[in-house]
Amino acid sequence: xxxxxxxxxxxxVFYIGYRFYARRIDRDIIQSDPRKATPATLYMDGVDxxxxxxxxxxxxxxxxxxxxGPIVGAITAANLWGWLPSIIWLLLGxxxxxxxxxxxxxxxSVRNDxxxxxxxxxxxxxxxxxxxxxxxxFFYLLLVAGAFGNIIVGVLFGQPQVPLAIVTLVVxxxxxxxxxxxxxxxxxxxxxxxxxxxxxxxxxxxxxxxxNPPAAQGAAPQIVQGPIGQLMVGWNTLVNGITGGAPVISxxxxxxxxxxxxxxxxxxxxxxxxxxxxxxxxxLCAFAYLGSILPIWRFAQPINYIGFWITFLTxxxxxxxxxxxxxxxxxxxxxxxxxxxxxxxxxxxEAGRAWQPLWPMLFVTIACGAISGWHALxxxxxxxxxxxxxxDVLPVGGGSMFTEMTLGMLSLLAVAVAGQGxxxxxxxxxxGSFLSVFAIPQHIGxxxxxxxxxxxxxxxxxxxxxxxxxxxxxxxxxRMAIFRNPHVGIVISLLLMCLLVLSGVWVYLWQLFGxxxxxxxxxxLLVVTVWLASTRRSTTFALIxxxxxxxxxxxxxxxxxxxxxxTVVVPNMAREGAGIAVYGAIxxxxxxxxxxxxxxxxxxxxxxxxxxxxxxxxxxxxAPAQPAT
Amino acid sequence: MPLTPDPALTPRPPLxxxxxxxxxxxxxxxxxxxxxxxxxxxxxGGEGRLRLRGFVRSLKAFLYGMTGYEFERHxxxxxxxxxxxxxxxxxxxxxxxxxxxxxxxxRLLPFAVPRLEAWKRRLxxxxxxxxxxxxxxxxx
Numbered sequence: 001x002x003x004x005x006x007x008x009x010x011x012x013v014f015y016i017g018y019r020f021y022a023r024r025i026d027r028d029i030i031q032s033d034p035r036k037a038t039p040a041t042l043y044m045d046g047v048d049x050x051x052x053x054x055x056x057x058x059x060x061x062x063x064x065x066x067x068x069g070p071i072v073g074a075i076t077a078a079n080l081w082g083w084l085p086s087i088i089w090l091l092l093g094x095x096x097x098x099x100x101x102x103x104x105x106x107x108x109s110v111r112n113d114x115x116x117x118x119x120x121x122x123x124x125x126x127x128x129x130x131x132x133x134x135x136x137x138f139f140y141l142l143l144v145a146g147a148f149g150n151i152i153v154g155v156l157f158g159q160p161q162v163p164l165a166i167v168t169l170v171v172x173x174x175x176x177x178x179x180x181x182x183x184x185x186x187x188x189x190x191x192x193x194x195x196x197x198x199x200x201x202x203x204x205x206x207x208x209x210x211x212n213p214p215a216a217q218g219a220a221p222q223i224v225q226g227p228i229g230q231l232m233v234g235w236n237t238l239v240n241g242i243t244g245g246a247p248v249i250s251x252x253x254x255x256x257x258x259x260x261x262x263x264x265x266x267x268x269x270x271x272x273x274x275x276x277x278x279x280x281x282x283x284l285c286a287f288a289y290l291g292s293i294l295p296i297w298r299f300a301q302p303i304n305y306i307g308f309w310i311t312f313l314t315x316x317x318x319x320x321x322x323x324x325x326x327x328x329x330x331x332x333x334x335x336x337x338x339x340x341x342x343x344x345x346x347x348x349x350e351a352g353r354a355w356q357p358l359w360p361m362l363f364v365t366i367a368c369g370a371i372s373g374w375h376a377l378x379x380x381x382x383x384x385x386x387x388x389x390x391x392d393v394l395p396v397g398g399g400s401m402f403t404e405m406t407l408g409m410l411s412l413l414a415v416a417v418a419g420q421g422x423x424x425x426x427x428x429x430x431x432g433s434f435l436s437v438f439a440i441p442q443h444i445g446x447x448x449x450x451x452x453x454x455x456x457x458x459x460x461x462x463x464x465x466x467x468x469x470x471x472x473x474x475x476x477x478x479r480m481a482i483f484r485n486p487h488v489g490i491v492i493s494l495l496l497m498c499l500l501v502l503s504g505v506w507v508y509l510w511q512l513f514g515x516x517x518x519x520x521x522x523x524x525l526l527v528v529t530v531w532l533a534s535t536r537r538s539t540t541f542a543l544i545x546x547x548x549x550x551x552x553x554x555x556x557x558x559x560x561x562x563x564x565x566x567t568v569v570v571p572n573m574a575r576e577g578a579g580i581a582v583y584g585a586i587x588x589x590x591x592x593x594x595x596x597x598x599x600x601x602x603x604x605x606x607x608x609x610x611x612x613x614x615x616x617x618x619x620x621x622x623a624p625a626q627p628a629t
Numbered sequence: 630m631p632l633t634p635d636p637a638l639t640p641r642p643p644l645x646x647x648x649x650x651x652x653x654x655x656x657x658x659x660x661x662x663x664x665x666x667x668x669x670x671x672x673x674g675g676e677g678r679l680r681l682r683g684f685v686r687s688l689k690a691f692l693y694g695m696t697g698y699e700f701e702r703h704x705x706x707x708x709x710x711x712x713x714x715x716x717x718x719x720x721x722x723x724x725x726x727x728x729x730x731x732x733x734x735x736r737l738l739p740f741a742v743p744r745l746e747a748w749k750r751r752l753x754x755x756x757x758x759x760x761x762x763x764x765x766x767x768x769x
Contacts, residue, residue: 043750044747045709045747045750045751046705046709046747047705047706047709047751048706048751048754048760050702050705052694052698053690055686055687055689055690055691055693055694056690056691056693056694056698057694058690058691058694059690059691059692059693059694059695059696059698060694060695060698060699061694062691062694062695063694063695063699116757116759116760118757118759119755119757134758137758137759180700181704187696187697187700191696296703297703297707301699301700301703305696305699305700308695308696309696312695377759378759381757381759381760467761470758470761471758474758475758
């Protein structure tokens with residue numbers, strides 16, 4: 001198998017799924033009608049309701065849904081189960097569920113005066129659905145903050161060539177906001193300056209770095225940092241000197257390898273939180289604090305914009321490299337990773353070990369590239385109010401989701417060609433390999449992969465903290481006035497995130513985030529199904545995915561606490577200094593249980609509403625009244 | 630604070646839907662930049678050239694949607710928030726908040742009339758937490 005076949009396969013699925021399935025649903029079941037007025041044209045107020053062309057909206061919606069999610073999910077799944085199951089789920093998921101979730105959420109909103117999905121759920125299902133949705137959103141944000149925070153601090157601490165790019169991003173973000181909104185600089189000039197300087201610093205970071213071949217067979221290559229990398233290494237060493245090099249916290253992480261001299265069968269501490277790690281955690285908190293407290297135009301928005309360009313350029317170049325590798329550098333184009341990593345697909349359960357069965361865990365690990373509840377929620381309040389014509393909903397909602405699948409596919413290929421390593425390093429190595437097709441040195445390409453990845457993730461992270469603050473204020477501000485204070489909201493959000501970063505086992509954290517996301521997806525699919533029943537349309541195309549996603553996600557929400565209990569709480573309970581890991585795991589178990597109970601309520605309400613509308617449909621139409629004679 | 634009638638912000642009457650006296654070709658609406666996929670664009674050249682021009686136009690619209698459109702929306706939102714406040718101060722009587730003496734409100738009324746309907750709709754519409762600008766920016 002090589003990357004070209006995978007690219008062709010993705011293109012074929014995109015074409016066939018969109019042309020023959022999505023269009024048929026749009027034409028025959030939803031019956032989109034270009035003559036029907038949309039909320040954007042009915043209620044045009046120049047702000048929230050503004051009709052925009054489908055080309056602009058396609059770009060807008062795609063940018064709103066595609067970033068770190070499909071990348072992280074795909075690389076995690078490839079590491080757990082291999083590339084083959086991951087590719088199959090990406091392709092089937094987007095074809096039968098993913099596009100439909102985005103498309104129908106937007107369409108339902110368009111047909112309901114531009115109301116958000118939660119408002120429609122309130123009306124069609126039950127009033128408490130809306131409250132439960134807010135609850136989901138908060139935990140969704142918290143979990144994504146913990147998962148992304150973990151990745152960012154790990155890379156900033158472990159890859160000394162990267163921090164310069166992030167510091168530059170902060171400066172360029174501030175400059176970008178000033179240029180655009182205060183100095184009224186042209187957008188193109190602002191883009192060239194801010195993105196250009198950030199890219200330059202990304203390249204400068206690894207300059208002078210030398211990668212020596214490994215000393216022994218199977219060992220990692222020896223890396224000698226360039227001047228900037230050495231400066232950062234020196235800084236980390238200086239900070240670690242505070243405790244004389246001793247770790248501040250130590251615990252056992254079941255997903256990481258044990259130290260080489262560890263006795264067999266004993267859960268030896270394999271995670272050491274050093275002062276330098278804590279320093280980068282504080283740096284991340286300061287970054288997020290700026291993004292949350294400053295006006296959105298001043299920092300958060302321009303940072304997001306610069307991050308978009310860095311990602312876009314890296315992914316576009318890497319995608320081109322993946323397609324051309326077979327012709328220009330065939331050794332790069334071959335998938336090195338095993339197609340299936342475990343013959344039993346993870347179904348064998350052993351006491352004391354993490355249980356990662358393909359079903360249901362794959363379906364929550366890869367969320368955004370295949371189906372995501374977040375897309376549906378955002379689409380129903382933003383995109384749906386700008387749709388000019390009902391027939392635009394398919395290319396905008398469905399088309400964007402199919403396009404996002406290609407992003408997940410590319411991430412998967414990057415990990416698969418890297419072969420060795422796991423997670424972010426494997427992704428960065430894969431991007432480096434793809435860029436080497438264009439004669440860019442492998443280590444520069446890898447550094448670009450690392451930096452672009454951190455840039456994507458950190459831009460999302462600061463917004464997540466900002467939104468957590470807003471959600472806390474809206475959810476609790478009426479009951480406790482202190483939550484209306486933005487500083488309080490930010491500090492609480494950051495403290496919760498730090499607890500997850502310091503205690504969280506990353507894979508579980510990501511899967512729990514995926515579960516909350518997929519539960520929101522199940523909810524949006526449920527709303528669509530009930531709406532179809534209430535308007536007497538065929539529900540099959542939405543009902544089957546709803547049931548599949550609901551049952552799968554509920555099952556995954558039970559597997560995660562089991563894994564946390566067996567592999568984190570039990571082995572670390574008696575360990576000195578591992579209290580934070582145990583408390584963190586127990587907190588995550590509680591979150592899982594809460595998500596499960598909340599989802600059970602939604603499922604019950606949804607099923608009742610569905611049955612009620614079906615009964616109405618089955619009831620005979622009353623005969624017209626006869627005129628009195 | 631300019632209050633001259635702005636055609637782009639003037640609310641339009643609702644378009645008739647199917648079965649309610651729909652017209653064959655509804656009048657074109659003011660909208661954000663970019664136009665469709667470019668099919669059937671009139672101009673010199675053959676079919677291939679038209680298709681190419683349509684593709685380039687679509688690509689430009691797509692790129693604009695990914696880049697500058699969010700700034701345009703944010704700027705529009707910021708302006709609307711300021712203007713909403715201005716209308717509230719000057720014409721608050723409409724919703725029972727008499728801030729300015731009625732004489733001045735009545736003098737300003739003709740300038741504000743075109744946007745009053747949209748203003749009321751914006752103020753009275755139920756909003757969801759997800760409608761904050763920040764949510765639009767989170768890409769997941």
